[in-house]
Amino acid sequence: MSNSFLALVLLESPATPDMVALAKAVRARHPELPMEVEGGDEGARQDSPLIRCGNELVAVMSMPAPIPEDSGLWARASTTWPQAETVAARHRGHLIVSVLGQNQRQLPTARLTTAVIGALIATMPQCCGVVWNGKVARPADLWLDMSSRSFAPFPDYPVSLWVDILPFRSDVGIGAVTMGLSAFADREIQFETRKLPLATLLDKVDGLAAYLVEHGPVVKDGDTFGRDERERFAVRYKNSDQFGGLPVFFCSDGSMQ
Structure with missing residues (x-):
């Protein structure tokens, strides 16, 4: 698993965050x-690249250019965010947000990074989307x-800000695969079924993904869940x-064995 997460906050126009305002938010x-x-609030530089949250340093770096093109990312995002490709095409700058340090625990780091991104969006009207760890794109609102x-x-x-769940059709019926879970649990989930309806399938994958985000890769080869x-x-x-x-983690409902 990676030691940290890298989040990209898309901006309609390049801008540098006011870090004092960010801290207040x-x-x-x-x-x-x-x-x-x-460095403390008194006399702090508004454009300082760092804020301290508890014992962690979070870096926020402003980049006056669009993020690298990734057509697969935006095609996936469009399944639940119809404006995704339009937002990707029109943004002109972005912020890089990451917790500094080595050997970080995934869930606390994800929580902290997410909190800082939310505060950035609250203080910067230029924000139009977020790409989480290169895998999941969601709208700013x-x-x-x-x-x-x-x-x-x-x-x-x-x-769901960190892990995408994508349905697909397979030779045996329907399925769903996650994108982004491997940062927490080393693997993604692929669940295929002949008999479950899609809504139920997505609910099962969502529940297992949340469990693995909370506990890490505790599900072993050959285990069952339900x-x-x-x-x-x-x-x-x-x-x-x-x-x-x-x-x-390849999952089935027993009808495929």
Whole structure:
């Protein structure tokens, strides 16, 4: 797993955040989080690239150019965000947001990064979207709303900002695959079924993904999971046949075995 996350906040026009205003916004949105601009509030540079949140330093760097093109990212995002490709095409700058340091714990780092991004969006009207760790793109207004729950207890924190769930058709029926979960659990989820309706399938994948974000890669090859003893789904470690050898937790409902 990676040691940190790299988030890109898309800007309609290049801009440098006021870090003192950012610190105030973080305090207002998350009063439980110790917060200061690096160097202290008094006389702090508004364009300082660092803020300290508790024991962590968060870097916010302004880049006066669009992010690198990634047509696959925006095609995935368009399945739930119809304006995604339009926003990607028109943005002219971006911010790079990342927690500094080595050997960080994934979930606390994701929570903190998400809280800072939400505060950036609250203080910068130029923000139009967020790309999380190169895998998941979401609109700025959704981030503004969901990031308010960055430090909520499990399972109420915003996993869907970090992990995408994409449905697909397979030879045996329907399936869904995650994108972004591997940063928390080493693998993605690929779930295929002949008998579950799509809404139920997506709900099962969402529940397992949230569990793995919370606990890490605790599901082992050959384990089962489900609502109760009458509903059990098998899990196998494999490299995906459909998605270019992607390492996955391959799940089925028993109808495919």
